[in-house]
Amino acid sequence: KILILDFGSQVTQLIARRVREAHVYSEVHPCDVTDDWVRAYAADGKLKGVILSGSHASVYEETTDKAPQAVFELGVPVLGICYGMQTMAHQLGGKVEGGHKREFGFAAVRARGHTELLRDIQDYATPEGHGMLNVWMSHGDKVVEMPPGFKLMASTESCPIAGMADEARKFYAIQFHAEVTHTVQGRAILERFVLGICKAQPDWVMRDHIAEAVEAIRKQVGGEEVILGLSGGVDSSVAAALIHRAIGDQLTCVFVDHGLLRLNEGDMVMDMFAGKLHAKVVRVDASDLFLGKLAGVSDPEAKRKIIGGLFVDVFKAEAAKVKETHSRTVAWLAQGTIYPDVIESGGAKSKKAVTIKSHHNVGGLPEQLGLKLLEPLRDLFKDEVRELGVALGLPPEMVYRHPFPGPGLGVRILGEVKREYADLLRRADDIFIQELRNFRDEATGKSWYDLTSQAFTVFLPVKSVGVMGDGRTYDYVVALRAVQTSDFMTADWAELPYALLKKVSSRIINEVRGINRVTYDVSSKPPATIEWE
Ligand code: XMP
Numbered sequence: 001k002i003l004i005l006d007f008g009s010q011v012t013q014l015i016a017r018r019v020r021e022a023h024v025y026s027e028v029h030p031c032d033v034t035d036d037w038v039r040a041y042a043a044d045g046k047l048k049g050v051i052l053s054g055s056h057a058s059v060y061e062e063t064t065d066k067a068p069q070a071v072f073e074l075g076v077p078v079l080g081i082c083y084g085m086q087t088m089a090h091q092l093g094g095k096v097e098g099g100h101k102r103e104f105g106f107a108a109v110r111a112r113g114h115t116e117l118l119r120d121i122q123d124y125a126t127p128e129g130h131g132m133l134n135v136w137m138s139h140g141d142k143v144v145e146m147p148p149g150f151k152l153m154a155s156t157e158s159c160p161i162a163g164m165a166d167e168a169r170k171f172y173a174i175q176f177h178a179e180v181t182h183t184v185q186g187r188a189i190l191e192r193f194v195l196g197i198c199k200a201q202p203d204w205v206m207r208d209h210i211a212e213a214v215e216a217i218r219k220q221v222g223g224e225e226v227i228l229g230l231s232g233g234v235d236s237s238v239a240a241a242l243i244h245r246a247i248g249d250q251l252t253c254v255f256v257d258h259g260l261l262r263l264n265e266g267d268m269v270m271d272m273f274a275g276k277l278h279a280k281v282v283r284v285d286a287s288d289l290f291l292g293k294l295a296g297v298s299d300p301e302a303k304r305k306i307i308g309g310l311f312v313d314v315f316k317a318e319a320a321k322v323k324e325t326h327s328r329t330v331a332w333l334a335q336g337t338i339y340p341d342v343i344e345s346g347g348a349k350s351k352k353a354v355t356i357k358s359h360h361n362v363g364g365l366p367e368q369l370g371l372k373l374l375e376p377l378r379d380l381f382k383d384e385v386r387e388l389g390v391a392l393g394l395p396p397e398m399v400y401r402h403p404f405p406g407p408g409l410g411v412r413i414l415g416e417v418k419r420e421y422a423d424l425l426r427r428a429d430d431i432f433i434q435e436l437r438n439f440r441d442e443a444t445g446k447s448w449y450d451l452t453s454q455a456f457t458v459f460l461p462v463k464s465v466g467v468m469g470d471g472r473t474y475d476y477v478v479a480l481r482a483v484q485t486s487d488f489m490t491a492d493w494a495e496l497p498y499a500l501l502k503k504v505s506s507r508i509i510n511e512v513r514g515i516n517r518v519t520y521d522v523s524s525k526p527p528a529t530i531e532w533e
Contacts, residue, residue, distance in 0.1 A: 002048060024195070107135055151166075333369060455482035485530075
């Protein structure tokens with residue numbers, strides 16, 4: 001195994017992720033563990049190497065954190081990244097200077113390929129034959145004098161010591177961030193470290209994660225009971241399946257149907273969790289309540305507030321009921337928080353990460369309910385959560401679903417939400433999604449559902465004129481929306497084949513009485529957003 005000591009960088013979990021991608025088991029622990037802890041951790045002989053993470057950029061100048069000195073006395077390879085390099089230099093007798101101009105962003109590093117870590121790894125060579133790496137840097141301080149025994153491994157113009165190595169002791173350090181994808185060869189470098197230098201066994205698979213996570217959940221929860229808000233989305237579903245695997249009937253899922261879900265979604269969730277997994281699921285049909293409170297409200301943000309607020313109220317009431325009726329103590333609230341949520345809300349594991357934005361709509365809920373928080377997915381990235389879901393036996397269609405907003409169809413019905421509109425929209429949207437799954441792109445063989453990042457139908461509460469048979473119709477309009485994006489911050493509208501659009505349009509107009517016109521949204525984000533509200 002590999003030990004990653006976290007100095008509070010926003011991207012520490014990316015190091016863990018790269019190690020997992022090399023199929024090696026790793027654990028992230030805070031940098032302030034004691035020397036004794038480190039020695040005990042290594043006592044079973046399974047520890048193959050240590051990685052010292054970066055620190056958060058804005059706290060460089062103030063931080064005095066050090067790695068436990070024992071790390072350098074274990075006889076295993078150590079890799080320092082960014083702040084990890086500086087503390088390694090400092091602790092082993094080199095010199096670090098602060099107060100320099102901050103270097104932030106891309107840099108071209110001259111890589112000295114004579115070290116084991118960087119041998120044959122380069123993006124391109126200069127005319128003089130020097131290997132070069134395109135990397136991502138973010139630092140203010142830098143190493144100005146290497147500790148005894150180290151040789152130069154990498155340099156940039158403004159940072160002459162951008163990498164150093166003591167190959168006798170297998171200590172390596174790089175000033176740039178190898179864990180981020182902007183560093184093109186980063187994955188190769190980290191793989192070289194864990195496989196080539198540490199000689200860790202590449203035998204870790206997602207299935208092993210289940211065993212580890214199950215063990216951890218059992219230990220954490222003991223004999224107490226857990227409740228979880230199941231939404232049918234990927235994260236809460238995978239969390240539910242994992243926790244159920246660990247503690248079975250000690251888990252109660254509460255599924256609040258706000259009446260703004262997709263066609264048959266509620267039944268599918270029940271069928272999967274109650275039916276196939278035999279989990280305890282309480283289904284709350286709260287559509288009257290939600291639609292009642294939404295009547296007459298047309299402002300998008302007001303609608304979001306109502307839906308979010310009611311959701312919390314209904315969930316709280318149900319959770320209280322579950323607490324009352326259970327013989328054992330209900331002590332935990334489980335959530336499908338994943339790592340990107342943790343970063344966004346500034347709660348990265350080592351108390352040190354700096355808050356960027358607090359966005360959790362469930363913030364405060366555990367305290368109000370008097371429950372402790374159980375978040376078994378908080379170290380995983382979205383694609384890892386999906387892989388875990390499949391390994392847990394959830395159907396790939398569920399796990400690889402497009403994201404669906406919390407307020408559901410509430411923000412896809414423009415203006416006031418009515419049951420009639422939601423019913424029409426559900427049926428139209430279902431046809432669109434079915435055909436996206438049916439149509440395959442010839443070049444790639446993939447369905448258009450898989451080729452788009454998010455696709456849905458929007459209900460426009462305006463009527464337009466049409467003809468059907470001998471009669472004139474005067475019915476509602478829907479817009480189809482399909483986008484491609486990697487981060488949902490920017491997005492392009494998808495160039496769906498005309499044959500697909502034609503099929504969807506004719507099916508919706510023929511099968512959904514009440515809709516007589518279908519349009520396709522050809523707006524990119526920015527300036528448009530993905531949703532219409
Ligand atoms: P926009 O429309 O801002 O959407 O381009 C970006 C992504 O965020 C989703 N989204 C939401 N998700 N509650 C959610 O849980 C919301 O209120 C909400 N609004 C937008 C949207 O579906 C897209 O994936």
